[in-house]
Amino acid sequence: MRYRLVMPSYRDFQATPRFESAVALSSDGSMVAYADDASGQFNLMVRPTAGGSPRQLTKFSDNTVRNVAWCPDGRSLVFLADTAGNESTQLFRVDVGGGEVAALTDTPGAQYAAALGDPFSPDGRRLCYAGNDRVARDQDVLVQDLASGEVHRIFAGGGQVWAGHWSQDGSRLSVTEWVDGMSHHIVYVVPVDGGPAVRLTPQAAAPATYWLGPWLPDGSGFLVCSNSGREYTGLAVMDAATGALHWLDSPDWDVEEATMSADGRVIVWLVNVDGASELRARLWPTGENLDTPPLPIGEARRLRLSRDGMRAVMQLSTPTKPWNLVAVDLAAGELRWLTDAVPTAADPNRMVEPELVRYPTADGTLIPGYLYRPVAASGPAPVVMSLHGGPQSAERPTYVGVYQYLLANGIAVFAPNPRGSTGYGKSYQVRLHRDWGGVDLDDWAAAVVWLRSQSWIDVNRIGLFGGSYGGFGVLSCLSRLPDVDWAAAVVFFGISNLVTLASASPPTWRSRVATQIGDPDTDATFLLSRSPVTYADQIRAPLMVVQGANDVRVPRQESDQIVQRLRERGIEVRYDVYPGEGHGFARTENQTRSMSDAAEFLIGHLIAPTNLGVTGKEVNV
Numbered sequence: 001m002r003y004r005l006v007m008p009s010y011r012d013f014q015a016t017p018r019f020e021s022a023v024a025l026s027s028d029g030s031m032v033a034y035a036d037d038a039s040g041q042f043n044l045m046v047r048p049t050a051g052g053s054p055r056q057l058t059k060f061s062d063n064t065v066r067n068v069a070w071c072p073d074g075r076s077l078v079f080l081a082d083t084a085g086n087e088s089t090q091l092f093r094v095d096v097g098g099g100e101v102a103a104l105t106d107t108p109g110a111q112y113a114a115a116l117g118d119p120f121s122p123d124g125r126r127l128c129y130a131g132n133d134r135v136a137r138d139q140d141v142l143v144q145d146l147a148s149g150e151v152h153r154i155f156a157g158g159g160q161v162w163a164g165h166w167s168q169d170g171s172r173l174s175v176t177e178w179v180d181g182m183s184h185h186i187v188y189v190v191p192v193d194g195g196p197a198v199r200l201t202p203q204a205a206a207p208a209t210y211w212l213g214p215w216l217p218d219g220s221g222f223l224v225c226s227n228s229g230r231e232y233t234g235l236a237v238m239d240a241a242t243g244a245l246h247w248l249d250s251p252d253w254d255v256e257e258a259t260m261s262a263d264g265r266v267i268v269w270l271v272n273v274d275g276a277s278e279l280r281a282r283l284w285p286t287g288e289n290l291d292t293p294p295l296p297i298g299e300a301r302r303l304r305l306s307r308d309g310m311r312a313v314m315q316l317s318t319p320t321k322p323w324n325l326v327a328v329d330l331a332a333g334e335l336r337w338l339t340d341a342v343p344t345a346a347d348p349n350r351m352v353e354p355e356l357v358r359y360p361t362a363d364g365t366l367i368p369g370y371l372y373r374p375v376a377a378s379g380p381a382p383v384v385m386s387l388h389g390g391p392q393s394a395e396r397p398t399y400v401g402v403y404q405y406l407l408a409n410g411i412a413v414f415a416p417n418p419r420g421s422t423g424y425g426k427s428y429q430v431r432l433h434r435d436w437g438g439v440d441l442d443d444w445a446a447a448v449v450w451l452r453s454q455s456w457i458d459v460n461r462i463g464l465f466g467g468s469y470g471g472f473g474v475l476s477c478l479s480r481l482p483d484v485d486w487a488a489a490v491v492f493f494g495i496s497n498l499v500t501l502a503s504a505s506p507p508t509w510r511s512r513v514a515t516q517i518g519d520p521d522t523d524a525t526f527l528l529s530r531s532p533v534t535y536a537d538q539i540r541a542p543l544m545v546v547q548g549a550n551d552v553r554v555p556r557q558e559s560d561q562i563v564q565r566l567r568e569r570g571i572e573v574r575y576d577v578y579p580g581e582g583h584g585f586a587r588t589e590n591q592t593r594s595m596s597d598a599a600e601f602l603i604g605h606l607i608a609p610t611n612l613g614v615t616g617k618e619v620n621v
Contacts, residue, residue: 008408010596012345013401015322018042018588019341021302023325024070024077025049025313027262029306031096032313032338033077034325035065037588044068044079046096049313049327049338057094058101064586069114072124078104080114085550085582087111087506091129104144107133111508115173116212117165126192128163128173137507141175143192155190155197160508164212166192167219168264172240174212174222180515182392182422183430185210187224189240200243209233211257216284217264221246225255225269231425235269249280254423257303260284266309266330268292270300272423275356275368275396277301277316281330293328293335296321297353299396313338317398320351343401350375352407354397359416359450367443368424369416370395373456374407382461382487382606383412383451387444387473389466391420391432392516402465402599409603411463414451418443434518436469436498437476437530444477448484460485461606464541465598467492468554468583475532475562478539486541488605490598493547493554493583496536496562498527504555536565542572544601546594548581574601 020035020042032049035042039056042064047054058065060081066089068079075096080089091104091112105112110133119128127144134140134156141155141163155161155175164174170192177186184207188197201210205228213223221240227233234250235258249255251271258269268281277300281290298318305312310331317323325338342348354370361367374381384406388395395415403413417424418440420432432440452459464486466474471494478489495501502520505513518527528534543566547559556577566573576597578590585591 008346008405010402010405010599011592013343013405013408014592014595015341015399015401016344017341018591019315019323019325019339020065021315022065022067022079023302023304023313023315024068025304025306025311026070026074027072027307028074029308029311031070031074032304032325032327033068033070034315035068035079036339036341037586040588042066042586044077044094046077047338049311051338054339055098057096057098062580067114069119072120072122078114078119078127080112082582084580085548085584085586087552087582089113091127105129105131105133107131109136111139111506113139113162115163115165116176117214119163121166121170121192122168123170126170128166130161130163132508137510139508141173141190143173154192155188157197159511165214165222167215167222167240168217169219172219174215174240176210176212179207179511181512183207183209183426183433184515187212187238187243198241200238200240202243210238213258214260215240216260223248223258223260223267225258227254227426231427235267248282257301259303259305261305261309262307263309266290266305268303268305268309268312268330270303270314275299275370275394275417275423279312279328290330291333292330293333295335297397299398300326319353319397319399320348320404322399322401343404346404346408350408351399351404354413354415356397359446361443361446363442365419365443367416367418367446369414369447370397372403372407372413372415374410374412376410378410380458381410381412381456382458382463383414384463384465384602384606385444385447385451385477386413386415387464387466387470387477388415388417388421389468389470390422391436391440391469392422392429394421394423402595405599406602409607411603411606412457414447416443416447418447433516434523436472436517437480437532440473441476441480444473445481445484448481461487463487463602463606464489465602466490467494469495471495471554472532475539476530478541478543479532479535480538482538482540488542488544488602490544490601491546491559492594492598493551494532494545494559494562495554496533496558497531499524499531500557500561501554502527504557506552533561533565536562537569539566539571542601542605544574544598545576546598547575547577548583548585549577549579550582553583 017036017038022035024033044058063081066080112131115128160178175188187200190197208228211225215222221237233254235255236245271278279292303314312328358366464474471491
């Protein structure tokens with residue numbers, strides 16, 4: 001009998017299910033709500049934290065659940081959802097036991113966002129959220145009476161303003177205005193039933209971030225994660241009268257999330273230590289540190305705490321384990337996985353762990369990056385340089401199915417964190433402001449020099465992969481580093497023209513875009529000088545472009561422009577447009593198909609060049 005060797009496909013490495021970044025814990029800690037795509041689309045789920053089967057509460061096929069909060073009475077949930085990736089998120093309510101979904105907002109074209117903390121007032125009668133339904137460019141703070149449906153607009157000062165947390169007596173709300181989402185926040189305290197807002201951040205203060213956390217039980221202040229006066233983000237209590245900061249933890253790394261139990265007894269927070277998440281906990285107000293279980297090397301997010309502070313839930317991923325929900329028993333110091341999302345068929349024991357390396361640039365700056373080396377490469381290995389999005393984000397040691405699939409095919413992956421990335425201090429992060437295609441391009445060029453110095457890398461087979469800002473990076477490398485003989489590249493919703501991108505940005509993002517990228521009216525000449533489309537005639541490598549037709553962050557015109565320029569020159573470019581998808585694909589099949597096609601495109605050009613199809617298509621599912 002003969003057996004045929006069946007080669008793995010990308011689908012074997014796809015995480016099943018995927019999780020949206022949405023988690024809510026019932027007040028008694030017995031149930032957790034979240035969104036996963038086990039149904040083929042991100043729907044709302046609940047499951048016991050002690051173990052047991054999940055229940056699906058929504059049955060959306062076009063809508064995507066983006067966030068969720070548990071009502072104080074424990075009997076219902078409020079969640080955010082958009083349609084076909086349009087990011088026009090609306091608020092809905094559904095009973096925990098199931099039933100019809102009720103819309104709490106319904107303003108076409110407007111975008112709503114629940115409060116950053118628990119959106120419900122302590123008595124459960126009112127819901128706080130932000131929305132741009134008054135003027136498209138301004139995001140106001142609103143409070144809705146859940147019994148009558150009456151809505152009060154309690155803060156409408158202009159700009160992109162977010163509701164923070166309710167004080168424990170329900171009389172005040174913390175509010176933050178994002179002048180620039182990742183580097184400059186202004187904090188207010190707003191009386192809910194009338195009265196002027198009180199600004200807590202001084203007018204003359206240097207720009208700083210203030211990520212709002214819960215109020216102290218006595219109402220004297222609230223937690224913030226801030227880099228005010230510091231290089232790294234620390235954990236502090238902000239005085240609700242003066243704005244003074246009283247530091248609780250000020251490491252030489254960023255504190256990323258912090259929360260407090262409803263009884264005010266326990267504070268827990270996450271610290272990004274050189275890319276990996278660390279969990280810390282402390283009793284309040286004694287200051288006694290609690291023992292916490294060590295997290296595996298990876299990233300944690302969406303930290304939630306029970307009312308008594310003894311149970312926490314969060315999402316966690318490692319390089320070899322996809323995103324899952326975990327529960328932490330703080331009393332026992334134990335961590336337990338609540339869900340078991342795994343690669344569809346690939347063996348986790350054969351996954352590759354990355355090495356954290358640092359490479360030098362021409363000015364001597366050391367740039368961190370994650371290097372994944374194939375286990376069974378015969379001879380010099382090809383490598384794909386993966387460029388993260390954001391830019392104010394970072395490559396972290398989490399599970400990326402396409403990396404592991406490329407590695408299984410003998411292709412190395414290098415994922416750098418150039419200047420502009422988060423987690424390495426304020427100066428490192430803001431260095432990229434109004435310098436897209438400048439210092440970042442220098443850092444990517446230095447990455448190529450470093451890769452070429454590795455004896456086990458095939459310098460003639462270097463590919464590129466990236467999405468959003470990472471797609472801008474890929475197109476910039478292809479067009480402005482033409483001396484590198486790139487073997488192939490894949491771009492997901494990549495930015496090709498900084499002027500048209502800035503001009504088309506959502507209205508509430510205008511100030512952020514001006515700070516981070518530039519003003520399309522006054523800086524057009526400079527922005528064009530940094531745009532890949534300006535240098536499109538220098539692109540020679542085979543290219544695959546993937547785009548969601550409904551993308552509002554990187555509109556389709558960004559991909560259309562670069563594809564048209566390349567096709568006019570006869571350059572091989574495959575262009576796949578997915579109807580009904582936005583920025584990042586919500587439907588499971590679309591995510592799997594697009595990533596599978598992208599991986600095969602790279603493998604075909606880096607391992608065994610073939611005619612992989614260059615005409616592209618509208619992908620109808």
